[in-house]
Amino acid sequence: MITVEDLYKVYHQGKREVRALDGVSLTVPSGSVHGIIGHSGAGKSTLVRCLTMLDRPTSGTIEINGVNLTSARSNALRKARRRIGLVFQQANLFDSRTIADNVGYPLELIGVGRAERLRKVDELLGLVGLGDSGAAYPAQLSGGMRQRVGIARALASDPDVLLCDEPTSALDPRTTDEILELISSLRGRDGLAVLVITHEMHVVKSICDSVSLLDGGRIVESGRLTDVVRRLDGRLSQALLGIPPHVDESVVDGVLVDVLSTGEHATRPVVAHTSSEVGAPLNIVGGSVEHLAGTTFSHLRIAVPSGTDPQRVIDSLLSQGADARLTSDLADPTGTEDLA
Numbered sequence: 001m002i003t004v005e006d007l008y009k010v011y012h013q014g015k016r017e018v019r020a021l022d023g024v025s026l027t028v029p030s031g032s033v034h035g036i037i038g039h040s041g042a043g044k045s046t047l048v049r050c051l052t053m054l055d056r057p058t059s060g061t062i063e064i065n066g067v068n069l070t071s072a073r074s075n076a077l078r079k080a081r082r083r084i085g086l087v088f089q090q091a092n093l094f095d096s097r098t099i100a101d102n103v104g105y106p107l108e109l110i111g112v113g114r115a116e117r118l119r120k121v122d123e124l125l126g127l128v129g130l131g132d133s134g135a136a137y138p139a140q141l142s143g144g145m146r147q148r149v150g151i152a153r154a155l156a157s158d159p160d161v162l163l164c165d166e167p168t169s170a171l172d173p174r175t176t177d178e179i180l181e182l183i184s185s186l187r188g189r190d191g192l193a194v195l196v197i198t199h200e201m202h203v204v205k206s207i208c209d210s211v212s213l214l215d216g217g218r219i220v221e222s223g224r225l226t227d228v229v230r231r232l233d234g235r236l237s238q239a240l241l242g243i244p245p246h247v248d249e250s251v252v253d254g255v256l257v258d259v260l261s262t263g264e265h266a267t268r269p270v271v272a273h274t275s276s277e278v279g280a281p282l283n284i285v286g287g288s289v290e291h292l293a294g295t296t297f298s299h300l301r302i303a304v305p306s307g308t309d310p311q312r313v314i315d316s317l318l319s320q321g322a323d324a325r326l327t328s329d330l331a332d333p334t335g336t337e338d339l340a
């Protein structure tokens with residue numbers, strides 16, 4: 001488990017003060033995957049540097065399974081750092097070393113004997129699906145395989161936390177899914193907590209149990225994936241379940257309403273029911289249906305014709321267990337806010 005409390009990182013540019021991290025707090029329990037997304041400049045890289053203590057936070061604490069990284073010095077800090085395994089966009093392998101030697105490198109650094117190293121490397125290569133590739137060299141592997149090597153190397157020192165910084169940004173969609181499946185399968189391995197920094201909503205939807213939105217150095221929204229998407233007006237909900245404009249909504253006659261139904265409600269004809277209840281045709285002008293963490297989320301945008309009171313429509317939808325709001329009341333109705 002990793003616990004971050006009130007983390008600040010202040011940079012000084014001449015007389016200007018930049019709060020790259022402005023009081024970040026978060027907890028990632030063992031056995032879970034937490035995603036952090038945010039605009040460019042939100043503070044993601046600073047957070048990664050501070051979590052790994054490559055850059056010292058100005059204040060605040062980082063604890064991993066009760067061990068405080070922020071107060072540790074020299075040897076104790078070096079040891080504490082091994083509690084975090086790092087996976088980057090590119091695996092940055094040593095080209096002149098075999099795959100096995102790349103994975104064993106962190107163990108070599110801390111003086112683990114050859115026999116134990118070979119045993120561990122074998123186990124890790126098996127775990128990432130590269131049991132037969134130990135003797136190969138990086139140049140002989142595909143990008144996805146190299147990333148698997150990077151993951152095996154990150155796990156070599158038996159970390160408590162796996163910190164993945166844009167782990168699939170350099171991969172094609174199919175390889176991305178294979179790597180995500182691998183990362184997802186690692187949650188709970190000896191109590192591992194996984195933290196993924198990403199700008200890809202697909203990553204969040206595929207493997208994260210919980211997610212935080214970082215903006216201006218602060219976490220402005222956070223929660224379990226299935227909870228944040230339920231908040232129809234939330235930025236994360238709009239980003240994860242957003243409805244791209246399918247029609248020119250300015251020519252729609254009437255008022256637009258967004259409807260979010262979850263779980264079993266998502267399988268019911270709530271719009272059809274409301275349509276007959278209010279006695280007006282309700283045209284669906286956009287929608288997205290997602291299955292996240294075993295739950296179905298249906299987000300529809302409907303046009304309520306002029307002459308029909310939209311509040312009656314909203315009330316009818318609410319009475320059926322759906323959430324419904326005027327689209328014009330939503331912060332980002334197009335769901336196209338760039339969180340990268």
Ligand SMILES: Nc1ncnc2c1ncn2[C@@H]1O[C@H](COP(=O)(O)OP(=O)(O)OP(=O)(O)O)[C@@H](O)[C@H]1O
Binds near residue numbers: 038340
């Ligand atoms: N060494 C530094 N000195 C001064 N300001 C910095 C420094 N590093 C980062 N910043 C500032 O801190 C803020 C957060 O930057 P950071 O690189 O962490 O954002 P990011 O979310 O990783 O962005 P990107 O996705 O573009 O890499 C930005 O305003 C940036 O200009």
